[in-house]
Amino acid sequence: MSATPQPLTPTAVREARSLICEHIHQTPVLTSRTLSHLATPAGGPRITLHLKCENLQKMGAFKIRGATHALARLSDAELRRGVVTHSSGNHAQALALAASTLAKRKGFEIPAHVVMPSVSTPSKIAATRGYGAEVTFSGSTAREREEVVRLVQERTGAVLVPPYDHPDIIVGQGTVALELMEQVKPELLDAVVTPCGGGGLLAGVATACTGTGVRVYGAEPREGADDCARGLKEGRRIEAVKTGTVADGLRTPVGVANWGVISDPEKVKRVYTVSEEEIKDAMRLVVERCKILIEPSSAVPVAVVLSSQEWREEVMRVFAGREEIHVGIVISGGNTTIDKVVEVFGKKAE
């Protein structure tokens, strides 16, 4: 990546925004009376939820922010050699789209190489190619993928753009919080809850909110992918997850640079976990009430504000005496399918 990574400061997030704003959408912020009502604790402050809809972002997820920022900080010489990443998800498509968008602006080609496990579903391979990436296959383990990335780099000189564990990615993702704070009206937002997988989004939002008074919280699936919440309790970064959570975008341990931000209690107040049923119930509510399609991963922070007892206690404690509070939720993406919805919701409860 860029020779001098950005420092993890609000200023760097603002600089990132000016670099990427013309290439991405300023996504809308939705409110829902029903959801806000359900999130309001009995005897506590009235909660208004503000959903920052990155499912309506280009390529359907916030990941385009970090990828666009990482590329914007590379030199023309680096861009001509191309970029490479390993991902079977949103980051792969984000990198491919960011490269083709920037290539049009620059007037020269920017090759985007994506290393995917050969067992990836054909639709994901097709989608990644559809955004203009050259797909190279690898085995399924981290070591096998990294080896193939190394070979691509040797052959092409491409720059590695990791999915989350890099300051340029983190401050790029953080731009979503700058928009959210503006859109909810300055000085009004009290807290924001984001999903936490690799931690790019959570660390970015926390960096953007530093010094603003907005309290930042993370949200994780409890079953298997609660590496961040457990790590915070144990005081060390947990390096592996093994999970089949429905929130497939969050099946990732927190990265090193990300952990540096997230483990700072001044920056991230707490990471809450929710069950698979709570995630599914939250997804159903958002889809049916707000009439938008969201990924299961995006339902995780919604599930926190709707059903985490610990979150409710935090609200009652921190905002005691307040009549109303405003809570932002980053709806991280909408890249799911009807078939996936059928798969997740089609099975009868046992």
Next chain:
Amino acid sequence: MSATPQPLTPTAVREARSLICEHIHQTPVLTSRTLSHLATPAGGPRITLHLKCENLQKMGAFKIRGATHALARLSDAELRRGVVTHSSGNHAQALALAASTLAKRKGFEIPAHVVMPSVSTPSKIAATRGYGAEVTFSGSTAREREEVVRLVQERTGAVLVPPYDHPDIIVGQGTVALELMEQVKPELLDAVVTPCGGGGLLAGVATACTGTGVRVYGAEPREGADDCARGLKEGRRIEAVKTGTVADGLRTPVGVANWGVISDPEKVKRVYTVSEEEIKDAMRLVVERCKILIEPSSAVPVAVVLSSQEWREEVMRVFAGREEIHVGIVISGGNTTIDKVVEVFGKKAE
């Protein structure tokens, strides 16, 4: 309904808009590069589709427009006696919400009675009550429902607000087209395609577009609910449909007042029909690409522009020589559920 119904003119639609605009949302208009590309015929004009998102309207459907307008034209004395309708769908909820909204403004109660077949699904009954309606049950035939409506009227003096077959409803629904024309930029819209069930929306849009040069088309499910298309061919209104189309909002014959507009070739150019598979494919595309939840009925006009050969021929003929055209589609509503999606898409193709 009101003693002097509105005439079916663009002026009446504009008047309706000024009566209802403060009570409803101006819904957004979405474009999608993928959908527009798929709609563009080879060798024909490039098509840009503009989706008018009434799924994001209050109570999730355009029906709130007609109901709000009908009530706005009643006297205070009539409103105090209340309103009644028979519907198990969006119109019931629209009437209930319109009544409670207007009641707050007026400062007195406006009872809303909804007659529903006793076999209605409990969730629909609960939703209708949730909007504040008093639900009265009837048998399932039209005669049985009408008898119960009559009894409610005798008992309460409530005014009957029919779901679609009334000029005040028609011009109320037509307000959606005024917004759409403005939002796509004046003078830019070439055509608009809307679903056709009872014909309130189609007749309203056609009334609003009279004299503007915007060509208005209707869209129906081919299997069973093509009463309007068949009626136009036979030169007479068909008075009954019997159908299990997935587009459950369109399982209704066209009303009398509606037929008067729709059968005028100066106002509605043509009504196209599409198959169940085409409707499902269109719904899948809109949900997955635009990340919004739509009812199957709303997928019907999308299916027309994506897969009707007769529509393509019309485009090639009418817009021959044009480089680009702009086509509006009314996404009529989003009142469906995850369970319905599972039911519709969960069965494997035979």
